[in-house]
Amino acid sequence: MNRNVPPSPTAKQEIYGLVERLERAHEVNRAAINLVPSENRISPLVERSMRLDFYNRYFFNDDLSADFWWYRGGESVGDIQSSGTAALARLAGADHVNVRPVSGMTAMLVVLLGLGGSAGSPVVSVAAASGGHYATAALLERIGRQSRAIGQHAGHIDTDALRKVLTSEEVPLVYLDLQNTLHELDVRQVVDVVRECSPGTRVHVDCSHTLGLILGGAHANPLDAGADSMGGSTHKSFPGPQKGVLFTRDAQVAEDLRGAQYHSISSHHFAATLGLSVAAAEYEVFGQAYAAKVLRNAQALGTALERHGFEPIKERSVITRTHQLWLSVGTDEQATDFSAALASAGLRANLLPDIPGATGLAMRLGVNEVTFEGADEQSMAELADIFALVRDGHIDQAVKMREALKYGFGEPYYFQDASDPR
Template identity: 25%
Template sequence: MSYDRVRDIDPAVADALVGERDRQENTLAMIASENHASEAVLEAQSSELTNKYAEGYPGERYYAGCEYADEVEELAIERAEELWGAEHVNVQPHSGTQANMGVYLAMLDPGDKILSLELEHGGHLSHGHPANFTGKTYEVEQYEVDPETGYIDYEELRAQAEEFDPDIIVSGYSAYPREVEFERVQEAAEAVDAYHLADIAHITGLVAAGVHESPVGVADFVTGSTHKTIRAGRGGIIMCDEQYADDIDAAVFPGAQGGPLMHNVAGKAVGFKEALTPAFEEYAQQVIDNAEALGTRLQEHGFELVSGGTDTHLVLVDLRESHPDTTGTVAEEALEEVGIVLNKNTVPGETRSPFNPSGIRAGTPALTTRGFDEEACAQVADIIYRVVDTPHDDDVKAEATEEVEALCEEFPLYEREGSIIDFE
């Protein structure tokens, strides 16, 4: 995009947009919750649906002129139902957090009990952190991963549930590198007559492609983001059995939101259609293969991975053993200098501040979208090792910058014929 029309009106914003485009082209996005949408998704999200208010649902809008908004939302719903096998889907949540809010509002009263994973052990703010609306509205108790293995101890989770007696148990995580056993969480929920919310924000695409266990048909509610591993329009989604459909829809609108962002719903519809292609199944498997290659090479360099490896799209590195004097913040900043963009992250048993933690989280969805394979991801691991090992060495960082630039040129965004991001 040239952003010429924006530049005519607002050169400052145009400069920022061009800068962001260039930043994405010339750096390696390894934040596990980020990806690169296709040009078709970007085009849908910048469409004239930006202008349309469509409060309500298809066929039951509060405003006139919604025939095309209805068509787009119905397509998004139908494709989501096909992708995940859900009986009912709401595609209006503005984000994964607001999808969770919709479930809580529909099924809980203020003061009800939530049992969820501790944030520093891989959970999410919207699962009950005291700074979030969930922690302010509900009584929250949190479970942890096993400190020795880094895995969720499902027997301990069930025992904690029986003692706490929650109204809802939350599974699905933001920094847990292992496949989730949703059936076992469901068993714990049934044992205490609680609902089970599976938040698959990070793994929506992996679940859709069948390379990760699905909670649809197992958990009472499944929420997710639509812009991470699924690579569709930015926002959230709620899936549930038909018996909860009316309550969920009412909680989203008018309960938690006003008019839906119909341009984002259009981006969801287009991205879901892309995800229904055989190419997407190949992509999702490659995401996992790349994460395994990345993690294995990091281990060869002496890094300790939480849980000892990964089954998913991310690796979580605990720096305390290999680099006790290097915090996740120092590592993140040094890597960003050379063009590798990932995030500092807490680790189980964290002893530092969440703003200056002991770990880093690295994901492979965006690299895989660019066309990276296992060999290229192993090369990235080599660069990460050298930079984290000597984060203040300018010569090392200069050499690393050149390698990152070469990788960006080898695997460009939006310009390469036959790219995995090209679904035509």
């Protein structure tokens, strides 16, 4: 290729066209109401931090050592990562915070490699059919460990099955990866069984979905319940960039995690890490009120949907005690059609198999993002009205109501711009 030849006008138009498409799609997404529980938006201040030169820079000098600037470019802002790590430590009540994972899945990999024993070791996790993460068992097998998946119901692990595994094998790790749940996980119950049957076994809580609820004080802190470590992704109920984080109060656990992380993660996406620092600082201001509102909104939406004739999937007669709620919406075809109809009205929902208590596809909803944007219990009632309009075929009315609702939310749980006086 002759690099001295200028690009053709056609090529330039095509590239500009791609960017214009992205911008239009961005505006459509911003106007939509997103009810996917595994997603969240980032605040305007976090978004600003993600657009800077640091997006393409490596940063390895976590300790800000004067003689370890082997990669230049982060000297002037490395202390911002440090302050963000300190904010996360305060929120979690943790002595050690690892912000190197780039996602919840890489956080999972680090924990399984660092705490999961040697090749061939059995590791306990939560069965996918009862709400555990779909990938854990397969990942364990791929890295040479053995999966011992056990069930749970309504936040309670099958302790009989857990005792059986712990007393019959040397288990280095119990990995509590509950991703689909309407109830808070009873970590203390698990820790008590582990300490009784196998004191040397470590307990890690993958709280990717409920991290925002935990750091906001709406759910109990697993570290307070005796877990050796916890962590996960930072973009679900916690409103941060797509990243991962790990917490512990145990220096040896922190060292083991860092050792595994060193050989499994190179770039930790520096701009996203700086964005996480900003998100943590904002969460110290807004997190407690936001997390409490998430729980109220989830219950309010489920109750309002039930009044409209929808069928929430309940556990122990409870609609939800987390940011999630689940709907049974008929056959797989009916579920797909309803999800598409909601999308045409500007509402984003999540269809999933393996929802406990459901057959086939169920609709998994989350109120974390709309709550972050300022929605309240009255907003949830109006959302249920929109669901009913879509179900009954009144898409145009649903669009108008969604537009009015979206732009009528109250104060969000973040600083809106640099001049925000709050």
